[in-house]
Amino acid sequence: MQEQVSDHLLGSLVDGRYLVRSRLAGGGMSIVYLATDKRLDRDVALKVLHPHLANDQNFLDRLQREARAAASLSHPHVVGVLDQGQDGHIAYIVMEYIKGHTLRDVLNEKTALPPRLAFALIDPVIEGLAAAHAAGLIHRDVKPENVLIAEDGRIKVGDFGLARAVTATTSTGALIGTVAYLAPELVLGKAADARSDIYSAGIMLYEMLTGEQPYAGDVPIQVAYQHVNAAVPPPSLAVPGLATDVDELVQWCTAKDPDGRPVDGAALLSELRHIRTTLSDAQLDINPPAAKTLAAGSEGRKDEAGATAIVAPFPAEPTQPLERIGRPTEVISGQRNPTTVLPPSGYSPGATTLQGRLPQDRTTPAGPPASKRDIKRMARQEEKDRSRAAATPSRSLREGNPRRRAVIWTIVVIVLAILATAAGWFFGMGPGSPGTIPDTKNKTVAEAQQLLRTAGFQSDPKDVFDDEVTAGFAVGTEPASGQVVRKFQPVSLFVSKGPQLFPLAGMTGLTLDQASNALGTAGMTLGKVTAQYDDSVPSGLVISQSPVQDTPVRHGTPVGFVVSKGPQPLPVPDVRGMTQQAAVKAISDTGLTAKIAPDPVNDKKVPAGxxxxxxxxxxxxxxxxxVTLTLSKGPKLVHVPNFIGKQADAARKALESLGFDVKINNILGGFFGTVRDQNPVESDAPEGSQVTLTVV
Structure with missing residues (x-):
């Protein structure tokens, strides 16, 4: 079906605007095409949804709301949503086209990454998530396939809001997402929040550092089950030598309880950058060993296009612990060692949904042979067991006597009583007693620390950027205010450094559309746009901007533009009949240039010059x-014939045909009509001048 859609759309014009050029990728929800926006003449990524989603009107309404919310998010590390609509049976989303590759391509090529490179790649991802969380958006499907790396090195997170819209169309309690990165609360059917994205980012960081995902299974439900019941191991087990801070960061992000994770992307970003600055070069540049091959059931490797799997949630009630569910074993060197964890009975290898609850007392039948990863894990466990057995004596050197044992037991009881009393004080009134984190926002550092000390907490100030809180004042704490925690737990006090400022790029000489797109990429907004005439800048280009180039500004700052209307049109003055000097001055005063025609002409009405x-x-x-001016040479000279003795009417006609003005003076009434005298006569006179005839 997908191939038919692809064949049908290639070369077609969607919604009268988007020309489909080639297919980029396909997944469980959609197919992504490279298209050209004919209206704005730019390349875009056109995501066309599969028919089973496009035919669901409730889903389309939900998708429209999610796309509108995602489009409101403008950040340099988030793929912009440009448009969303429906053309007949085709439902689509238009996104910014990022020419390059995905983080999945990097992991496929390099497998495990040094911490320095892993942090450099995930930092912009977390920054994009932080901006989304601040805007009230949750991604719900963070994975390497949704991290796009442009050819110029820009890193962006894509597909905001789509997973949430699709989730609304599945059966009650079902969820959608890539199982390899799914947070436990989503598997259990609970609501997602910013901490769910943090969990997925932690799994992704584990994979970047080790080259493999923490959980593997033959079917997606096995992986989902481990998300709920197993703990993500520290990555240093797979990459010896990794710093403890790196282990703690990964395990902080992947805590089973959402309350044990960073509250949002901003909190994680602050800690990530702090760790990057505290690790040594040797710790940042540690070379990981060759990554292990992922199990065949791993979701992350087999869905390059961002395909998803639908998994019904596990029951929210407590289930049987992982260790107590029947597991196949294999005898190695006389010891029994656990191999691959299988899902509870009732699943078939191709199943993707779980019906009902997990059984409490059911033994799983023998599963498939152990993978290489399991064999290596069993070998490590065998070595630990062998070392532990060698360090444990099999027989006491001497039996002792009852009196000595009684003294020992008395001492033990006294020590235990002291310990119990100390523990009671510690957890009841001492540092282990519970306390409520006070609200420190907008307090000075000294005031905030005093509030925390009064409540029984020791604080560790950390500087963070904040757009709302004035520099030098407290932004908040981790754990957050109002939470009840043990007083010995460390409390991080976040102190504002003020808004993070970015140098504003220069946009003069660009078209208004180009400048607007550049603002969106830089995380700024379009301010007031004015137009004015400019003789040196072509129409439609930006003449100036405010604030000016390289001004440090925060994200979201409106930038105003002055756009050229081209040269100002000037009215051409009418200088006909003026002298040459006066005409040239009148034209120059207007701002135009006077040009004199090389050949003057005769004109009987316009004087010479x-x-x-x-x-x-x-x-x-x-x-x-x-403006070209043609000058007059004055009237031309015409020879005046002699008409004396001729009839006046004939003389008049002849002279007028030569261009003269004829005047008749009649003597004695001009009875005979004969020309008696003429002035001028037999000479040259200007055309249009007067010739006087005396008629008798």
Missing amino acids: AVVSQTPANGTLARGEA
Whole structure:
């Protein structure tokens, strides 16, 4: 079915706007195409949903709300959602196109990464999650396939909101996501929050450091079961030499109880960057051993396109501990060692959903042969057991006597009583007693620390960026205010460094669309846009910006632009009939240039040296453009024939045909109509001048 959709869409125009050019990837929910936005002439990623989702109107309504919320998030490390719609039976989402590869491609190529590289790759991911969490958005499907790395090195998190929309269309209590990175509370059918994303990021960091995911299984339900019942091992077990801080960071993120994790992406980002600055170069650049091959059932490796698996939640009630569920064993060197953990009875190898609750007392039948990973783990366990057995004496050197044993037991009882009393004091009134974290937000550091000391807590100040709290004042604590914790537990006091500032890029010379896209990439917003004429900047390009280039500003700062309307049009003055000097001055005063035509012309009405005509005669020109002036040579000279003795009417017609103005002076009434005298006569006179005829 997917291939038919692909064949059908390639080369087509979706919604009259998006020209589908090639297929990029396919998954369990959608197919992603490279398309061209014909309206804005730019490449975009077009995610077309599979028909079973596109035909569900309730899902489409939910998707529209989620896409609108995701589109409101503008951050340099989050893939922008540009559009969402439906064209017939095609439901689609339009996203920013990132040309490059995914974090999954990096892991497939390099397997395990040194801590320095792993931190550098995951830092922008956590920063993007922090921005989303601050905006009230939760990703729900954090995995390497959704971390996009552009060719220029930019790192962005994609697919915000889609997992939540799809979850709403599954059966009651079901969830959707990639099982390898799924938080335990989601497996149990509980609500997701920012800490669910933190868990997925912790699993991803474990995989980046070790080259393998912490849980493997032949079917997705096995992996999901381990998320709920097993603890993520410290990555130093797979990569000896990793710093303790790195182990603690991974296990903090992957705590089973969400309350034991960082509260959101901002809290994790602060700790991640703190660890990066405290580790030595040798600790950051430790070379991990070759990564182990993932088990065949691992979700993370087999879904390069971001496919998901639907898993019904485990029961929320306590289930049988992992160690008590029947597991196959294998005899190695005379000892019985556990191998691969299998799901409870009732699952078939191809099953992806669990019906009902887990059984309390059921033994799992023998499973498939142990994988290489299990064999190595069993070998390590065997070596530990052998060492423990060698250190334990099999027989006491002497039996002792009853009196000595009574004295020993008396001492033991006294010591235990003292310990019990000390423990009672410790946990009842001492450092182990519970206390409530006070609210320290917007307090000075001294005031906040005093509040914490009064409540019985010792605080460790840590500097963080914050857009709301003034620099030098407390942002909050970890654990958060209002939580009840033991007083010996460390409390981190976050102190604001003020908003994190970023140098503003220069955008002069760009089109308004290009400048707006650059603002979105930098995490800024578009401010006031004004237009003005400019003789040197073409129309539509940015002349100036406010704030100016390289000004340190916080994310979300509005940036205003002045956009050129091109050269200002100037009206062409009418200078016909003016002298050359006056005409040139009038044109120059307007901002135009006067150009004199090389050949003057005769004109019987315009005196010599004056302007006969101009090109153009009216309209507008840009500043500096030329107006061509044609000058007059005055009227041309015409020979005046002699009409004395001829009839006046004939003389008049002949003279008027030559361009003269004829005046008749009649003597004695001009009875005979004969020209008696003429002035001028037999000479050259200007065209249009007057010739006087005296008629008798």
